[in-house]
Amino acid sequence: MSAAAPEGYDPSAFEPFAVTVDLAVFTVRDTRLHVLLVERGEDPYRGHWALPGGFVLPRESAGAAARRELAEETGLTEETVPGLHLEQLRTYSDPDRDPRMRVVSVAYAALVPDLPEPRGGGDAAGARWWDTGGLGALAFDHDRIVGDARDRIGAKLEYTCLATSFCPPAFTLGELQQVYETVWGVELDRPNFRRKVLATPGFVRAAEGAPRRTGGRGKPAALYTAGDATALHPALLRPEGRNT
Amino acid sequence: MSAAAPEGYDPSAFEPFAVTVDLAVFTVRDTRLHVLLVERGEDPYRGHWALPGGFVLPRESAGAAARRELAEETGLTEETVPGLHLEQLRTYSDPDRDPRMRVVSVAYAALVPDLPEPRGGGDAAGARWWDTGGLGALAFDHDRIVGDARDRIGAKLEYTCLATSFCPPAFTLGELQQVYETVWGVELDRPNFRRKVLATPGFVRAAEGAPRRTGGRGKPAALYTAGDATALHPALLRPEGRNT
DNA sequence: CCAAAAGTGTTGACAATACACCCATGA
DNA sequence: TCATGGGTGTATTGTCAACACTTTTGG
Numbered sequence: 001m002s003a004a005a006p007e008g009y010d011p012s013a014f015e016p017f018a019v020t021v022d023l024a025v026f027t028v029r030d031t032r033l034h035v036l037l038v039e040r041g042e043d044p045y046r047g048h049w050a051l052p053g054g055f056v057l058p059r060e061s062a063g064a065a066a067r068r069e070l071a072e073e074t075g076l077t078e079e080t081v082p083g084l085h086l087e088q089l090r091t092y093s094d095p096d097r098d099p100r101m102r103v104v105s106v107a108y109a110a111l112v113p114d115l116p117e118p119r120g121g122g123d124a125a126g127a128r129w130w131d132t133g134g135l136g137a138l139a140f141d142h143d144r145i146v147g148d149a150r151d152r153i154g155a156k157l158e159y160t161c162l163a164t165s166f167c168p169p170a171f172t173l174g175e176l177q178q179v180y181e182t183v184w185g186v187e188l189d190r191p192n193f194r195r196k197v198l199a200t201p202g203f204v205r206a207a208e209g210a211p212r213r214t215g216g217r218g219k220p221a222a223l224y225t226a227g228d229a230t231a232l233h234p235a236l237l238r239p240e241g242r243n244t
Numbered sequence: 245m246s247a248a249a250p251e252g253y254d255p256s257a258f259e260p261f262a263v264t265v266d267l268a269v270f271t272v273r274d275t276r277l278h279v280l281l282v283e284r285g286e287d288p289y290r291g292h293w294a295l296p297g298g299f300v301l302p303r304e305s306a307g308a309a310a311r312r313e314l315a316e317e318t319g320l321t322e323e324t325v326p327g328l329h330l331e332q333l334r335t336y337s338d339p340d341r342d343p344r345m346r347v348v349s350v351a352y353a354a355l356v357p358d359l360p361e362p363r364g365g366g367d368a369a370g371a372r373w374w375d376t377g378g379l380g381a382l383a384f385d386h387d388r389i390v391g392d393a394r395d396r397i398g399a400k401l402e403y404t405c406l407a408t409s410f411c412p413p414a415f416t417l418g419e420l421q422q423v424y425e426t427v428w429g430v431e432l433d434r435p436n437f438r439r440k441v442l443a444t445p446g447f448v449r450a451a452e453g454a455p456r457r458t459g460g461r462g463k464p465a466a467l468y469t470a471g472d473a474t475a476l477h478p479a480l481l482r483p484e485g486r487n488t
Numbered sequence: 489c490c491a492a493a494a495g496t497g498t499t500g501a502c503a504a505t506a507c508a509c510c511c512a513t514g515a
Numbered sequence: 516t517c518a519t520g521g522g523t524g525t526a527t528t529g530t531c532a533a534c535a536c537t538t539t540t541g542g
Contacts, residue, residue: 017300019348058339059339060339062335062337088335090334093263093300093350104261104300106348173521190520191522191523191524192505192506194522195523196503215519216513219520219521220512220513220521221520237504433534455494462491463495464539466495478530
């Protein structure tokens with residue numbers, strides 16, 4: 001059979017699918033890209049680290065489930081989460097990706113500023129930030145999801161203003177540049193980076209208030225907040241080299 | 245609850261989800277972008293047009309299901325289909341997107357050359373190519389899927405060599421340019437387009453054999469075949485204007 | 489010979505790079 | 516006053532859009 005969408009079907013005639021969301025939550029900490037992982041307490045993959053996630057509830061879209069899980073895992077309130085960047089990555093549906101049953105998982109990528117600590121409310125007790133360089137083997141196909149998410153984020157930094165999602169509400173251009181350099185694994189020319197960002201309308205907006213010292217030494221840097229632009233025209237291209 | 249992936253679950257404790265694939269199959273015909281639709285014979289949306297698609301089978305990935313459906317709907321053999329470009333778009337999971345039951349659908353976009361006719365094998369009798377300009381209301385949320393697919397394809401033409409997927413095995417640069425102009429809804433400068441394509445290693449390869457007349461009049465154009473490159477560096481940017 | 493489509497050459501605007509240089513601060 | 520990071524100026528390079536022009540075909 002084929003035809004358009006389910007028709008003439010009997011739900012019980014099909015083996016049930018479980019639908020879950022998996023979250024790849026990234027942050028930039030100490031000039032390294034980190035991803036939030038939780039330690040598994042049960043088999044399979046007991047003791048392995050995995051992406052946070054969970055079931056999509058019967059009356060909930062996958063996007064809503066992702067937001068809900070993100071709030072639970074990061075300990076942020078439901079009010080703060082709407083401001084975070086959350087983006088559907090792709091869906092993983094290999095029949096054997098979970099040895100217990102058929103689980104189709106919709107993966108999301110989230111970009112958050114460097115939060116104090118992943119003080120997980122609920123069951124997310126064993127949650128930790130991990131440097132994406134040199135991750136061990138993760139549970140299920142989560143290695144692949146993390147890799148896909150990294151690729152997507154790196155590409156999106158080129159043609160969107162997404163990088164500000166990694167920054168606190170007020171940030172310096174040096175911090176913003178650090179985001180690019182960390183995700184892409186390259187060094188950028190500061191004067192040119194600065195010009196490019198400021199020349200893009202709506203990328204950043206000068207913030208009120210006094211400048212701030214970043215590294216303790218040096219001239220205090222002016223503060224900026226994220227603008228309302230989403231697209232970046234023309235693109236901010238990364239130099240030749242491949243990423244870390 | 246949250247925690248990593250399904251754990252301590254009981255399958256029967258959750259309302260079952262059906263998982264389907266929906267296919268947005270595009271082609272360029274007569275300088276217009278067309279999408280393949282099938283007419284629904286049952287409620288809901290009886291008589292409306294919908295994207296081809298169907299259930300993901302118990303032992304099958306969504307990608308495999310999409311390839312299978314594509315072969316059935318286009319009437320192509322399973323040997324031809326592997327060469328076609330098929331790409332996961334995103335997953336649609338609104339709880340009310342199907343009034344009968346909870347259906348999560350993984351949407352795919354496919355790009356095919358202008359096929360003779362959608363001589364659907366199987367139940368795809370009522371299959372037809374529709375001009376994407378001025379589509380009526382489609383079944384379910386398929387309008388939105390078609391719109392998302394168009395956007396994605398337009399964007400991908402900029403930075404990938406995907407456009408050759410719309411062309412027959414041997415094509416002229418004029419035909420390739422026509423693909424861009426049709427999808428983007430703009431006119432491009434021929435000399436510049438030509439230079440750009442030929443300057444990109446692996447985009448197209450000069451084909452053996454005699455040149456061919458495209459429109460009947462004018463100088464016969466040299467033939468090319470698709471190269472093996474996938475990325476397009478630097479990008480082929482579309483002019484300011486929005487698409488059709 | 490004219491129209492139409494393929495293909496070539498040239499120029500100028502603009503954007504990105506590379507790098508020299510000045511400013512403000514902590515030690 | 517030196518090291519460190521923020522910030523400005525400028526020349527060179529390269530790419531892309533615009534458009535004039537030549538070539539090859541059918542009528």
